[in-house]
Amino acid sequence: MNLICGECKKKDEVTKVRIEEQRKSYEPMDIFWDEDGKQHFHNPNYNIEHYICSNGHRFQLEHQAPDCPICKWKAPKPDISKGQIVKQKT
Ligand SMILES: [Zn+2]
Ligand SMILES: [Zn+2]
Secondary structure (H helix, E strand, C coil), rough: CCCCCCCCCCHHCCCCCCEEEEEECCCCCCCEEECCCCCEEEEECEEEEEEEEEEEEHHHHHCCCCCCCCCCHHHHHHHCHCCCCECCCC
């Protein structure tokens, strides 16, 4: 995944981006086989990453697990308050 700071891009500046903080959920994943023997992956987990660029701009991205390929089950929207904070080592 390519990632550049949007603020800096507007000003044609080139900066490095680092992860400042991560919030992840650790819900159990529901994997089962339906009546047709097809395997479902229902993964409710998400990963929210907070970034900071070398000019000090902050932004965040939410990464959600992919939908179930069989029934298109969608993970619920991330509940940030429940996420665990994983501090990034620098
Ligand atoms: Zn920036
Ligand atoms: Zn499914």
